[in-house]
Amino acid sequence: MIVKYGGNAMKSLDLRRAVARELAALRGETPVVVVHGGGPVIERELAARGLESEFVGGLRVTTPQAMDVVEMALGQLGKQLAQDLGAAVGLTGRDCALLRAEVLDPRLGRVGRVTGVNAGLLRTLLGAGLTPVVGCVAVGEDGEALNVNADTAAGAVAGALGEGVVFLTDVDGVYRAYPDPGSRATQLTRAEVEEGIAAGWIAGGMIPKVRAALDALDRGAPFATIASGMTAGVLAQAARGEAGTRIVP
Numbered sequence: 326m327i328v329k330y331g332g333n334a335m336k337s338l339d340l341r342r343a344v345a346r347e348l349a350a351l352r353g354e355t356p357v358v359v360v361h362g363g364g365p366v367i368e369r370e371l372a373a374r375g376l377e378s379e380f381v382g383g384l385r386v387t388t389p390q391a392m393d394v395v396e397m398a399l400g401q402l403g404k405q406l407a408q409d410l411g412a413a414v415g416l417t418g419r420d421c422a423l424l425r426a427e428v429l430d431p432r433l434g435r436v437g438r439v440t441g442v443n444a445g446l447l448r449t450l451l452g453a454g455l456t457p458v459v460g461c462v463a464v465g466e467d468g469e470a471l472n473v474n475a476d477t478a479a480g481a482v483a484g485a486l487g488e489g490v491v492f493l494t495d496v497d498g499v500y501r502a503y504p505d506p507g508s509r510a511t512q513l514t515r516a517e518v519e520e521g522i523a524a525g526w527i528a529g530g531m532i533p534k535v536r537a538a539l540d541a542l543d544r545g546a547p548f549a550t551i552a553s554g555m556t557a558g559v560l561a562q563a564a565r566g567e568a569g570t571r572i573v574p
């Protein structure tokens with residue numbers, strides 16, 4: 326199973342501990358690949374260097390200078406996450422061309438669209454009993470780094486392995502009337518997702534998640550669910566469709 330772990334779910338110590346417990350429990354049941362982002366850490370490291378960045382369509386406009394910072398921040402974060410997990414290897418998409426990408430849109434700078442996943446490397450690590458912890462940096466056609474949204478990267482990995490994916494975040498699913506208090510959808514179809522984006526109740530960072538979920542399903546993943554890492558047993562429940570919001574074709 327693929328678990329996407331993002332910046333919002335790393336923000337509080339409680340949430341980090343809960344996610345670490347969840348990942349440890351899940352590993353007892355099934356092999357796990359962690360794909361991680363780290364938006365707030367990237368933001369902090371850019372600010373510390375006096376670099377501002379803007380988002381267009383939920384994607385960070387990434388200059389070559391910012392790319393260096395993104396790669397450094399995600400690399401360090403991945404090593405920490407792998408160390409927390411134990412029996413895990415922190416890498417990014419640049420290792421053994423794990424994630425290959427092309428420039429998505431030159432106006433966004435070094436932002437990538439995933440074109441290939443080295444599934445063999447992931448299977449080799451899993452076969453050795455090691456959990457891959459993958460930071461969302463890809464290698465571009467020019468051999469240099471490209472910044473990929475972590476949800477998008479997780480969706481691509483799930484599709485390449487043909488396994489289910491859970492996007493862990495700080496909300497326990499997709500809400501129908503967001504940001505008004507509303508009800509969590511237990512399931513959303515492609516048509517409902519498109520309607521939610523058009524109507525604005527699927528917004529901001531939720532958009533790349535639902536799009537990555539649909540992309541994973543299109544590429545053959547058996548399920549794609551958005552859930553919060555706070556509840557005990559949530560990953561196993563999400564895999565059974567008992568927690569979070571399951572995106573369906």
Ligand SMILES: Nc1ncnc2c1ncn2[C@@H]1O[C@H](COP(=O)(O)OP(=O)(O)O)[C@@H](O)[C@H]1O
Pocket residue numbers: 330331332333334362364493494495496498499500501502503526527528529530531532
């Ligand atoms: N319909 C919705 N239901 C729930 N959350 C939503 C919805 N639309 C937008 N959001 C926002 O999306 C956020 C999760 O995305 P993001 O901040 O990118 O998380 P992460 O860092 O975990 O990838 C939520 O905290 C919430 O503010």
Ligand SMILES: CC(=O)N[C@@H](CCC(=O)OP(=O)(O)O)C(=O)O
Pocket residue numbers: 330331332333361362363364365367383384385395436437461472473474475476530
């Ligand atoms: C292109 C792009 O926007 N890349 C993201 C990669 C990190 C990410 O996605 O982290 P979260 O999962 O914590 O949001 C960024 O630079 O913030």
